[in-house]
Amino acid sequence: MFWLRQLLKESYHALRTPRSREFMRLLWRYGDRPRHQLTDVSFGNYRLRVPDTMSFLFQHQEIFADEYYHFQSDDLQPVILDCGANVGMSVLYFKELFPQARITAFEAEAEIADLLKNNLETNGINDVTVIAKAVWVHADGVLFGSEASDSSSIFSENSAKQLVPSVRLRDVIMAEKRIDFLKIDIEGAEIEVLEDCRESLAHVQNLFVEFHSYIDHPQSLASVVRVFEENGFRYFIDTNQHRKRPFVNHRYRGNDSMDLQLNIFGYRP
Structure with a gap:
């Protein structure tokens, strides 16, 4: 049958x-x-x-349904850096998985960061550090375009881009002795950020990167994967796109600015 x-x-x-x-x-x-x-x-x-x-x-x-961020740790208080925490769904999941986890959540867009803080408070989570700054390669700020959902980015076509505060992720990583889970979902900025962090990931145990390819920009997937390989991660690449007829269908879900999105999961063997 x-x-x-x-x-x-x-x-x-x-x-x-x-x-x-x-x-x-x-x-x-x-x-x-x-x-x-x-x-x-x-x-x-x-x-x-x-x-x-x-x-x-x-x-x-x-x-929650597919549990993309599920990981294991012997530490009851694993260190988690959530870069691109949005309204807090990932933080809720991490706290469900490890109630005592030490989480730092980064969110670039001020209005979304306010929602993140309020959502955590509403759900009784008061031990998460929320940093309302963009994860970037320096701390001098970065031009950022708002898209009013979960796709705001440095590559936004919104003409009203604003300079938002930024934090250098490399400095945050190097300040920790061990990072159990590093999530990077920063809408295209992951390419530059990973390149800046390529020599500082030895103590990261699990690394998730949502890779974005924007039309009219170099795809640079090879450079992202190289960072995983150079740091000793085994990796798995997946997509929820499963595009049919890709030789003629060149858009990601009909998106006018992005043509590829991948989920890259890196873990220590």
């Missing part, structure tokens, strides 16, 4: 865990909400205010 297994495979994966079933309920509840509107959402015991329900749904699927 191979054909039947194939037919039912997607339905099975969509419903096989409590969190997968929760995601399906969230799709039903919030899937038709207008985009880019401030909305109060809830799941499980969590209550959040989000700037875009579609982004919230994607985050729930990746972080």
Whole structure:
């Protein structure tokens, strides 16, 4: 009954865990909400205010249903650097995984950083350090364009870019003796930041990078992967895009500014 297994495979994966079933309920509840509107959402015991329900749904699927950030540690208080924490979904997951984790969360966009702080407070999390600065290669600030969801970046086509405060990630990394999980989801800035950090990652145990390729900019995937290899990580590359007819379909989900997004998972063997 191979054909039947194939037919039912997607339905099975969509419903096989409590969190997968929760995601399906969230799709039903919030899937038709207008985009880019401030909305109060809830799941499980969590209550959040989000700037875009579609982004919230994607985050729930990746972080809670598919558990992209699940990792193991013998330390009950692992050190986690969350670069690009957005409204706090990843922080909630990390705190669920390791309640005593020492987390520093970075968020470049001031309005989103305020939502992050309020969401953590609403959910009773008061031991996370939130830094409302862009992760970058120096501390002199960086031009940043707001997109009102989870795609604000240095490559934004928004003409009203603003200089936002920045922090040099390399300095933050070097200030720690051990980093159990380093998450870098900074909408295109990961290429320059990783290059700046390439000689400072020896004490990082798990490294997640969301790679973005912007149209009319060099892709530079090879340089990102080289950083993983030079620092002794085994890595796995995945995408939720699965683009059909890629020789003629050159856009990432119809995106007018980005043509590729990859998730790169690095871990110590």
